[in-house]
Amino acid sequence: MLCEGRVALVTGGSRGLGRSICKVLAREGARVAFTYATNDDDANATLAFLRDAGARVSAHKVSVLDKAGLTALVKQLDAEHGKVDVLVNNAGFGQVVPLALMEESDWDQMLDTHVKGAFLATQAVLRTMVREKFGRVINVSSLAGVKMMQAPVHYATAKAALIGFTESLAKEVGRYGITVNAIAPGILDEGVSAHLPPARLEEYLRHCSLKRMGTLDEASEFVAFIASNRSTYMNGSTIVIDGAV
Amino acid sequence: MDCTTCDSPAKRVDRPHLFFAHELDTCPACEVKIEARVVFRDGQVVHLLHCTSCGPQERELGIDSKSYIQAFLERGKVPDGLVGDHLFKTTTSTCPQCLALVEAQVVIRTVKVSGPSAEGVEGADERRVFFLKDCTRCGPSEALVSEDAGYYVKAYAFAREGTEPLKFRSEVEHGCPTDCGTCSDHEQHTCLPIVEVTDHCNLECPICIVDNQYSTHMDTATFSKIVDGLIEAEGTCESIAISGGEPTSHPQILELVKIASRPEIGRVVVITNGIRLGKDRAFATKLKELGAYIGLQLDGFSAEVHTKIRGRDLTDEKAAALAAIRELDLPTQMIFVATKGINDHQIGQAVDLFLAMPQILSLNFQPVAYTGHGGGTFDHDPMDRLTIPGIVRRVEQQTAGRLTYTDFFPLPCSHPQCVSLTYLLTLEDGTSVPFARFTDFEKYGTLLRSSATLPALPEVEEALGDLIHDVFARQDEIEHGPEILKALRRSLDQMFPRKPLTAKQSFQVSERQSKSIFLHHYMDRHDFDLERLRKCCHHYPQIDGRIMPACGFNMFHRGAAKGPETPRAAFSRPGGRAPFSLPVIQ
Numbered sequence: 001m002l003c004e005g006r007v008a009l010v011t012g013g014s015r016g017l018g019r020s021i022c023k024v025l026a027r028e029g030a031r032v033a034f035t036y037a038t039n040d041d042d043a044n045a046t047l048a049f050l051r052d053a054g055a056r057v058s059a060h061k062v063s064v065l066d067k068a069g070l071t072a073l074v075k076q077l078d079a080e081h082g083k084v085d086v087l088v089n090n091a092g093f094g095q096v097v098p099l100a101l102m103e104e105s106d107w108d109q110m111l112d113t114h115v116k117g118a119f120l121a122t123q124a125v126l127r128t129m130v131r132e133k134f135g136r137v138i139n140v141s142s143l144a145g146v147k148m149m150q151a152p153v154h155y156a157t158a159k160a161a162l163i164g165f166t167e168s169l170a171k172e173v174g175r176y177g178i179t180v181n182a183i184a185p186g187i188l189d190e191g192v193s194a195h196l197p198p199a200r201l202e203e204y205l206r207h208c209s210l211k212r213m214g215t216l217d218e219a220s221e222f223v224a225f226i227a228s229n230r231s232t233y234m235n236g237s238t239i240v241i242d243g244a245v
Numbered sequence: 246m247d248c249t250t251c252d253s254p255a256k257r258v259d260r261p262h263l264f265f266a267h268e269l270d271t272c273p274a275c276e277v278k279i280e281a282r283v284v285f286r287d288g289q290v291v292h293l294l295h296c297t298s299c300g301p302q303e304r305e306l307g308i309d310s311k312s313y314i315q316a317f318l319e320r321g322k323v324p325d326g327l328v329g330d331h332l333f334k335t336t337t338s339t340c341p342q343c344l345a346l347v348e349a350q351v352v353i354r355t356v357k358v359s360g361p362s363a364e365g366v367e368g369a370d371e372r373r374v375f376f377l378k379d380c381t382r383c384g385p386s387e388a389l390v391s392e393d394a395g396y397y398v399k400a401y402a403f404a405r406e407g408t409e410p411l412k413f414r415s416e417v418e419h420g421c422p423t424d425c426g427t428c429s430d431h432e433q434h435t436c437l438p439i440v441e442v443t444d445h446c447n448l449e450c451p452i453c454i455v456d457n458q459y460s461t462h463m464d465t466a467t468f469s470k471i472v473d474g475l476i477e478a479e480g481t482c483e484s485i486a487i488s489g490g491e492p493t494s495h496p497q498i499l500e501l502v503k504i505a506s507r508p509e510i511g512r513v514v515v516i517t518n519g520i521r522l523g524k525d526r527a528f529a530t531k532l533k534e535l536g537a538y539i540g541l542q543l544d545g546f547s548a549e550v551h552t553k554i555r556g557r558d559l560t561d562e563k564a565a566a567l568a569a570i571r572e573l574d575l576p577t578q579m580i581f582v583a584t585k586g587i588n589d590h591q592i593g594q595a596v597d598l599f600l601a602m603p604q605i606l607s608l609n610f611q612p613v614a615y616t617g618h619g620g621g622t623f624d625h626d627p628m629d630r631l632t633i634p635g636i637v638r639r640v641e642q643q644t645a646g647r648l649t650y651t652d653f654f655p656l657p658c659s660h661p662q663c664v665s666l667t668y669l670l671t672l673e674d675g676t677s678v679p680f681a682r683f684t685d686f687e688k689y690g691t692l693l694r695s696s697a698t699l700p701a702l703p704e705v706e707e708a709l710g711d712l713i714h715d716v717f718a719r720q721d722e723i724e725h726g727p728e729i730l731k732a733l734r735r736s737l738d739q740m741f742p743r744k745p746l747t748a749k750q751s752f753q754v755s756e757r758q759s760k761s762i763f764l765h766h767y768m769d770r771h772d773f774d775l776e777r778l779r780k781c782c783h784h785y786p787q788i789d790g791r792i793m794p795a796c797g798f799n800m801f802h803r804g805a806a807k808g809p810e811t812p813r814a815a816f817s818r819p820g821g822r823a824p825f826s827l828p829v830i831q
Binding site: 093094095096097098100101103197199 | 707710713714717730733734737738740741743
């Protein structure tokens, strides 16, 4: 198994891509802890689903904007498992709104959840990773942060910021055996892409070489690979998973 | 969301040309005088002809479409000082006595109106459109076609190309309307299929356009076959209407609703007079549970009006039906058949009710069509009747300007003379603003192109995106600009929430973001226009697989009364008269 012995923290793991990442990491042998912000029902459903599949998994209701909560969670996981060596910064959301109708609060919430959330979660786990001189930080960006496509401006901005975050942090912490990488999925058939306006989906499929949306698991498999010992020299990279757009 | 890894359902394609009008021409081969379809193909004007002797023919006119439209609209301008009729164009209509297809001159005539004009002036001159016909058997006749020549002429500028069904149901042999249908010469697919599931009714309406025989309830197997055939021909349908007779009198009506509730069909509408709905709450609850929509016939608010057009006082029954709709939050389309001198003074009241009830998603005004068992013999004057402009004027006059004449535009999905509509955006405070107040429908024609509702189609979304930016840029110039932007933002939030909706949920949320008022002028023997029938998109699917355009079916194929002197069809009438044969153009 790719991730045997790993202790992984996945933010925003109760549904969509986060849930799939938890599933694949657990399947590959990792102990998985995921966070969620509000929806207990989704979290419990995910927990039950993963446990039924034999996963060693726990759910924690803590916002990625709650610095103290994240610190406490990492401390708890460290105490239970002796380390947290994989962090997947996945928490985020999609929102269909043109710039003309965007409120300042929309902008702040989008940037905060994606970018500030990644910063706070990374800072919380970094102590244990530096101490262990090993870590895998994997940021979930998007094709919208890599190339021009019809996506809400605040969403594309946040996802592009995560790529800057990835590259800069990789340079900064590489000396401690910590790699920092990002994945940039194109449109997936569930998760934040699931309610895209038909026009955007049609445009995407018109340009996508594989002529279909990706699946959640097709993106999650890369996360498991990056988290594993098979991936040792890739650092500061963004892997685009888009069927060739 | 559709699975893109599976085979997607086939999609309908646009016609290879834009159908514009009919014009008389001669067959290029045998030189017989026949009517041509004027179409625009690759920017050029082409006449498409079907000669019963020589088959399909075409003639290129060597004129570009823009110049043709400009010249066509110029023909609608009445020269200064003209006394008498101004000939705008010709078309094919029907003799009101024998129903033979006859040439009609479409003329603009200045008349002195009785009562207030559009501008509220008593006894003013107005330019109206009339058909002048001369049947070799029955003699000359005239009929009012539109109460506003300006609207009538300009409507042609809204013509857009139609869409083809996946499968045509008949061959072109004798021409329109004999070959119904639909044949490959028909210019629009089926936007609204109407299935008549029973010929039983609990009312005897003096203006009824059908001819109920009280003999048959369609069985479920037949209905399933019709729905299957419809899906085969169309792929998907935004709506299907279950009609009659009175469909709620069908003993298996709920089963029929279930059969029609397929993923390929957006909404199932039960067209009803509302009597059972108001009386039988368990039945209404079941309709709600099945996700059915109500098409409520409601065209009067007083005992006198009900009695004159529906045969008896229905005031209490209609109130009970509305109570059920409110209580169960039943999505409803309201249908108001407008008859001059009888219920046209209650048009504003209908608008008020529509605006006050969130459950009523659309209001459909229909100028009465003098056809069928009731309508065919209903007392009327073909020279002084309601048409679309007359109803819109009454909407303006009776709503104190909340809605105005300029809020309404022709819907080019069907022929532009058939339907006029306005969309209304619901603001945060519950009031409504017509889209025309903050957008230019001529500029964003896509919003009008496909349907009487705003479907989540790529081109509609793009047009809505353009509209949002347009309003954003001009918000200081537009009355209620910021409130409109807030409403548009609310619509986006509800239509695209963080937790994705199912396709059905998304559809239901989308249709509650705006309301629509549309006016649909069904034709009768006086104002029948073959050109309009050519692009009809409200169709009656038949047991034998044919899908017949509504007015052609009502006038030629159903077998209903066409008028006092017109023979009736024999089918479904035990011991009836000789089989009805279709008339041909003279």
